[in-house]
Amino acid sequence: MAGLNCGVTLTLLGVLLLGATRPREAGAFEISLPHGSGTTVLIKPGPFTLPVKPCHIITSGKYVTTLPIKSGERKDFSFTCSSPQHHFVIEVQKDVDCMSGPCPFGEVALQPPTSVLPTLNRTFIWDVHAHKSIGLELQFALPRLRQVGPGDSCPDGVTHSISGHIDAAEVMIGTFCSNGTVSRIKMQEGVKMALHLPWFHSRNVSGFSIANRSSIKRLCIIESVFEGEGSATLMSANYPDGFPEDELMTWQFVIPAHLRASVSFLHVNVSNCEKKEERVEYYIPGSTTNPEVFKLSDKQPGNMAGNFNLSLQGCDQDAQNPGILRLQFQVLVQRPQNESTVTYVVDLSNEPTMSLTIEQRPLKQSRRFVPGCFVCLESRTCSTNLTLTPRSKYKISFLCDDLTRLWMRAETTLGCTEHRYCHRRSFSLRVPRDILQLPVQLRDFSWKLQVPKDRLSAALVPAQKLQQHTQERVCNASFSYLVASTSPGQDLYFGSFCSGGAIEQIQVKQNVLVTLRTYAPGFQQEFSKQGLTVSFIPYFKEEGIFTVTPDMKSKVYLRTPNWEQGLPSLTSVSWNISVPPNQAACLTFMKERTGLVCQTGRAFMIIQEQRTKAEEVFSLEEVLPKPSFRHHNFWVNISNCSPVSGKQLDLLLQVSLTPRTTDLTVVLIAVVGGGAFLLFALGVTICFVKKNRKKKKNKGPAIGVYNGNVNTQIPMQPNMFPKVPKDSDAHVYAVIEDTMVYTHLLQDSNGSYVQPEVDTYRPFQGPTEDCPPSPPLPCSRAPTAKWPAEEPSTGFSPEPESEPYTFSHPSNRNTDIPFLDAHEPVETGE
Structure with missing residues (x-):
């Protein structure tokens, strides 16, 4: 009995410590089962990890590992270890025959009681056999049961397993824990109930009763009470x-x-x-x-x-x-919530491609009861998410305690198959009123723009200029536009854009996905002032073109598409940056090197001033150019190669405006020099007129003398012509005027001379070029060339802006003149 009292004490301690064990002294146990009770007891090894020291059962002076006790038997036994609960389990099974006699209805007791059983993990099984026409009902006292899935465990370790019969087959109804809503389970043709109690649990009642019911004509009925x-x-x-x-x-x-x-x-x-x-x-x-x-x-x-x-x-x-x-x-x-009585009409009958999904936004898990959020059709068919399809009309309501737990996503398609019909047509990207009137936040509204392949491109024009979201300048607006190209085989994410920037237009080569994403419920007021228009324009080959007009208020940050993954291979993108009059734009790259290594082809950046057409070509595998000032509108074009694995091209550009300053000394020199040049030109003109008159009077051969002081070398390429002594006559040429030799061809029928036609050069007055510079060939290995941004180097005569002396990067046109040696740019004010 000392061992038994110790065992009871340990049982209570186990309840407090939830499974903490303490060795007890080995004691003797006695189990006696009455005749005809239909009860059997089996002590057997449990599914535990093999202990270091083995443990056995001692009965009748023998060591055994399994001890069965049948109805009508009495056995004494003990264990060779002080903690048998780590080695053995005990099963008590009672067969109840309701086919040959009456069923023992009422409350079910634990026989034998737990007080006479060793402190092992115990399983009590009741197997009730009944006729097919008999219905049996298991009634559970408080607390009711809660069904759990396979592999789930109960907090207190007490588990109920309930099975039924279909002919000879056993059907598992479910596994249940305490503290739930299941109050009754009705079975047809018998039931098998198993109660699992951990060794430290002191429970001594079954907690259920059996009642007789008429046939239920089905497998089972489970009652759940709230x-x-x-x-x-x-x-x-x-x-x-x-x-x-x-x-x-x-x-x-x-x-x-x-x-x-x-x-x-x-x-x-x-x-x-x-x-x-x-x-x-x-x-x-x-x-x-x-x-x-x-x-x-x-x-x-x-x-x-x-x-x-x-x-x-x-x-x-x-x-x-x-x-x-x-x-x-x-x-x-x-x-029920107040919102559940309000019905909203969503009419998509005139929308052939628009769909709307209302769903729950992600929330943190909570152990407390959280009321559900449901969307209901016609106030009855409710679910946690609902999708409304095109060309239909719906009446919906909400069963939700907090509508902020829901949001909605919508999408529609704007397609164009005939390029002649769509050319220069525009569409306004607006959210329908039926969607905005719903009491749920609009998370995303997406427009899928389908463009005729290789025939047209798309241009996105906002009502207000946009800002690109970057870490240096974060979008704080209540909504933004996410723009991506969805060309077959390539998804290119251009970025996130919000109001308050410098981007006036985004042109995309092929199909476009524009997504309006909101961040605050009150976005509608700000969104109504924005608006976005898409138009179909002539096709171009670059992936994207951005039109940027900075202002003096803030810096403009621009980054290449696919910022996280890098610009795709062999992809080209351009920025058309405007510079206001009397302003200078400072172009800065936010890092010194790209870290790009090309596997095939070359990666280039081209900067071209649109007024002078002068181009500067830089290799993106080398050091990026230093900050430079631009006084006129200019292009920035970036073309990627096929980089080696693990390398990517991502560039961040910064454009800021400053007032253009002019040096007073330069102005004075220009005025004085201009006056001197005007006097010189007037003198030369007078001399030229007198000389011509003299030539006509003498009618002798005209002799021209080559001026040896004029530079005959190509700029920046010295020693192209061999040097000759200054006293040599190699530079003196006789020039014969054509009018003296072919005078008979200039006479008219009357014998008088016809004056030759004289034409003058007129500079081009048309619009400036609106196409970005053509990128170099993918496999071109042209060296990097940098040209002076403003003033030429010392030793060269300044050229007028209407007739620039520039060199272009390699293109499709043939040229025999190689690139000149690279020189560092000279940044000066104009």
Whole structure:
């Protein structure tokens, strides 16, 4: 008895410490089972890890590892170790025969009681056999049961496993823990109930009773009672294995009148049916169409007041390929909300491509009960998410305690198949009023713009200039536009853009996905002032072109598309940057090197002033150019190569404006020099006129003398011509005037001379070039060339702006003149 008292003490200690063990002295136990009780006891090794020291059972002077005790037997035993709970388990099974005699209805007791059993993990099993026409009911006292899935454990370690019979087959109804809503389970043709108690638990009652009921004509009925707000998760029989073929199972829900219940399917599988159809049926109080039949793929009812029943019906399955029917669902009971009485109309009947999805936004998990958020069609078919399809009209309501837990996403397609019809046409990207009037935040609205391949491109023009989201300048607006190219085989994300920037236009070569993303419920006021227009323009070959007009207020940050993954291989993108009059734009790159290593081809950056057409070509595998000032509109073009694995091209540009300053000394020199040049030109003109008159009078051969002081070398390429002595006559040439030799050809029929036609050069007055510079050939290996940005180097005569002396990068046109040697740019004011 000392050992028994110690065992009781340890039992209480185990309850407090939740499984903490303490060795007890080995003691003797005695189990006696009455004759005809139908009870057997089996002590056997448990599914534990093998201990370091073995433990045995001692009975009748023998060491055994298994001890069975049958009805009518009495056995004394003890253990060779002080902690047998780590080695053995005990099973107590009672067979109840309700076919040859009356069933022992009423409360079920634990026999033998736990007080005479050793402190091992105990399992009490009641196997009740009944006729097919007899219904048995298991009634559970408070606290009720809660069904759990396979592999889940109960907090207190007490588990109920309930099975039924179909002929000779056993069907698993479910595994249950305490503290739930399941109050009764009705079975047809017998029941098998197993109660699992951990060794440290002091429970000494079964907690259920058996009652007799009439035939239920189905596998089972599970009753779930709700006292207030809460939820219950339930599963079909044999879950997660297949539901028995052509069987019927029912759940009865008891709901307080002031609450509302909603059903949502968490996991569904259907089998392959030969006959009938798998379905669920609802009996809802007050419904005029009971039973309401739903497919397993349908949205399930919600916002139901009062008690209701839910039944799962199987089918006759294909013998060769039966499949699996299984269902896991949740019933959520909560108070009705004021919003549930308001109905909203969403009319998509005139929208051939628009769809709308209302869903729950991600929330942190909470152990407390959280009321559900449901979207209901016609106030009855409710679910946690709802998708409205095109060309239909809907009436929806909300069963939700907090509508901020929901948001919606919409998308539509704007397509154009005939390029002649779409050329220069424009469309306004607006959100329909039916969507904006819903009491749920609009998360995304996407426009899929489909452009005729290789025929047209798309241009996005905002009502207000946009700013590109960067780490240096974050968008703080209530919404933004996400722009991406969706050309077949390549998805190119251009970036996120919001109001308040310098970008006037975004041109994309092919199909475009524009997504309006909102960040605050009150975005509509700001969005109404913005607006975005898309038009179809002539096709161009670059992936994207940005038109940027900076102002003096802030710096402009621009970054290459696909910032996270890098610009795709062999992709080109350009920025058309405007410089206002009397301003200078400082172009800065935010890092010194790109870190790019090309595997095939070369990566280039071209900077071209649109007024002078002068181009500067830089290799992106080398050091990026230093900050430079631009006084006129200019292009920045970036063309990628095929980089080696792990390398990517991502550049961040900064453009800032400063007032253009002019040096007073330069102005004075220009004025004086201009006056001197004017006097010189006047003198030369007078001399030239006198000389011509003298030539005409003498009619002798005209002699021209080559001026040896004029530079005959190509700029920046010295020693192109050999040097000659200064006193040599090699530079003196005789020039014969054509009019002296071919005078007979200039006479008219009257014998008088015809004056030759004289033309003068006129500079081009048309519009400046609006196309970006053509990138070099992908495999070109032209060296990097940098040209003076403003003033030429010392020793060269300044050229007028209308006639620049520049060199271009290699292009499709042939040239025999190689690039000149690279020189550092000279940054000066104009």
